[in-house]
Amino acid sequence: MTTAKFITFEGIDGAGKSTHLSFVADLLRERKKTVVVTREPGGTSLGESLRTILLHEKMHLETEALLMFAARREHIAQVIAPALERGDWVISDRFTDATFAYQGGGRKLDLQKLAALEQWVHPHLQPDLTLLFDVPLDVARARLDATRTLDKFEQEKADFFAATRAEYLRRAAEFPQRFRIIDSTQAIATIQDQLRGIIAGLDS
Ligand SMILES: Nc1ncnc2c1ncn2[C@@H]1O[C@H](COP(=O)(O)OP(=O)(O)O)[C@@H](O)[C@H]1O
Numbered sequence: 434m435t436t437a438k439f440i441t442f443e444g445i446d447g448a449g450k451s452t453h454l455s456f457v458a459d460l461l462r463e464r465k466k467t468v469v470v471t472r473e474p475g476g477t478s479l480g481e482s483l484r485t486i487l488l489h490e491k492m493h494l495e496t497e498a499l500l501m502f503a504a505r506r507e508h509i510a511q512v513i514a515p516a517l518e519r520g521d522w523v524i525s526d527r528f529t530d531a532t533f534a535y536q537g538g539g540r541k542l543d544l545q546k547l548a549a550l551e552q553w554v555h556p557h558l559q560p561d562l563t564l565l566f567d568v569p570l571d572v573a574r575a576r577l578d579a580t581r582t583l584d585k586f587e588q589e590k591a592d593f594f595a596a597t598r599a600e601y602l603r604r605a606a607e608f609p610q611r612f613r614i615i616d617s618t619q620a621i622a623t624i625q626d627q628l629r630g631i632i633a634g635l636d637s
């Protein structure tokens with residue numbers, strides 16, 4: 434039996450990651466895993482309160498980064514670490530790569546400061562697998578415009594998302610052992626086939 438794994442979903446807004454979350458959770462349940470599905474910012478009562486503030490209120494950009502990590506500290510303590518210790522699999526809709534991509538890439542905060550916070554908040558925890566749903570900006574924007582009311586991040590301009598996407602891709606190249614880049618312009622069924630293969634490889 435494989436040990437419990439920590440899987441994260443990443444990508445710019447509108448890339449399609451939420452579309453595939455429950456599909457991957459179901460794949461794991463078919464393989465008899467107990468799965469905890471969670472999200473960032475959020476995943477705990479405090480984290481969800483911070484999420485509402487983060488997604489809707491203006492603040493200093495470093496405050497935003499610090500609150501992302503504060504929510505994450507609580508999330509790890511209350512949800513992620515206990516689940517992995519129990520032997521459950523954890524799927525998180527975003528984790529620290531999102532802070533590097535959005536606050537580091539998009540907001541242009543110092544990556545060294547973010548790395549220091551990462552080292553403080555989770556020196557030993559990293560995802561076993563990070564699925565990066567990648568699409569050109571115009572595709573993501575068209576998908577967002579077609580579906581929902583935009584929050585603070587989703588209202589950002591094209592150059593913000595270009596820098597966010599570039600930082601995601603830079604991190605994927607830096608950590609190739611845990612990242613899998615999914616070409617999210619493909620049909621949903623094609624992506625699902627690819628995900629099935631990736632999950633089978635992880636759980637073997
Ligand atoms: N591969 C795809 N092809 C076409 N439309 C897609 C695809 N993936 C997602 N979508 C659509 O794009 C929109 C945004 O997807 P969503 O999963 O909510 O994005 P995210 O969670 O990355 O912001 C949804 O309406 C979804 O149905």
Ligand SMILES: Cc1cn([C@H]2C[C@H](O)[C@@H](COP(=O)(O)OP(=O)(O)O)O2)c(=O)[nH]c1=O
Nearest residue numbers: 446473474501527528531532535536586587
């Ligand atoms: C976890 C995290 C999210 N975010 C942003 C990215 C998203 O725009 C937003 C919420 O993420 P998400 O849950 O993907 O939004 P939605 O429910 O609209 O699909 O928070 C950061 O900027 N930094 C972070 O560290």
